[in-house]
Amino acid sequence: MVRVPNVTRADVAQAARNPLAYIAERWTPTERTVQRAVLASLVMTCVIVVTGGAVRLTGSGLGCPTWPKCTDESLTATSEMGFHGVIEFGNRMLTYVLCAVIGWAIIAVRSQKPWRRSLTRYGWAQFWLVMGNSVLGGIVVLVGLNPYTVAAHFLLSSALIAVATAMWQRTREGDADPRPLVGKAVAQLVWVLTGVTVLLIAIGTVVTGAGPHAGDSSDVPRMNVGAVGLDWEGVTKLHAVLAWIVVTLTFALWFVLKAVDAPRGPLARTRDLFLILLLQGGIGYVQYFTDLPEVLVAAHMLGSCLVWIGVLRVVLSLRERPQPKAEMPTQVDDSQLSSV
Secondary structure (H helix, E strand, C coil): CCCCCCCCHHHHHHHHHCHHHHHHHHCCCCHHHHHHHHHHHHHHHHHHHHHHHHHHHCCECCCCCCCCCCCCCCCCCCHHHHHHHHHHHHHHHHHHHHHHHHHHHHHHHHHCCCCCHHHHHHHHHHHHHHHHHHHHHHHHHHCCCCHHHHHHHHHHHHHHHHHHHHHHHHCCCCCCCCEECCCHHHHHHHHHHHHHHHHHHHHHHHHHHHCCCCCECCCCCCCEECCEECCHHHHHHHHHHHHHHHHHHHHHHHHHHHHCCCCHHHHHHHHHHHHHHHHHHHHHHHHHHCCCCHHHHHHHHHHHHHHHHHHHHHHHCCEECCCCCCCCCCCCCHHHHHHC
8 A cells, every 4th residue: 555645734835836836846748748748738728619610610710609608598519509609619619628738738847857947948938828719719609601701710729739730849849959850941842832831721711701511500790801702712723723833832831941961850741731732732722622611621621731730840840959869977997996
């Protein structure tokens, strides 16, 4: 039997003042545990993006017509609200799951020895982005699914994915100053690729905002310029052109990396991104020519998350932060031992 230590009044006071420090004094997670906790926050972020898309695709955007309560009289969905109320309220509940997963990641990185303050900051950045996006999600409902607020809601989720991806990468690195693995010209090409990808994602929200999936069974307004609606076909073609530019830049990057004999890391991440882009492009064209079936639209939203993660991994692979090596014990000369 393991003896349970007595909890004193001082321990309780310390836990109340700084619960993270209190836990860190009594628990040291393994490196694998920390990495899994941070990866879980990244995966859950992608999950809630896809489920948020499911809310729109099932016409459940106003399943709960108000916020923060589901109705003026009820905090939760009621039986009278039917399927749409369950979908919308379920997606709201997933926000609490995401907060719990991010909280677990924060606790894990705070308890790691030695404490890496930069990782803790990444965790709290995720938490506050979730809080901000929750408020924005409430505004989306209160303004009747205004397409511009819906687009902002998705873009803020993309920012959350960026922070989660960077945090996941940092768990597998040290805290030394970054050392570049490629030349300046290659790095500039990657930043151009990143900028075009950001534009691609932003135009994708316009395609959604001007397209047929309004997010509710009622007549939700679509994006327009003044009193004139956007040309959905034209915006979709622009989105496709930007996608092809991203694919071309990715292939060019892979070719350049091969030519300069770059390390394996950047090459592997660029190859992964290229394969994701081909799959995402295939889904995009199939959904366009099959009148946007909901299942393919949801798959395309997941693909958008994976493309963004792939681009960020390429950016992060251009430098390295070596982990500190454990000091080896100094070997003693045999002649010195014999003289003792």
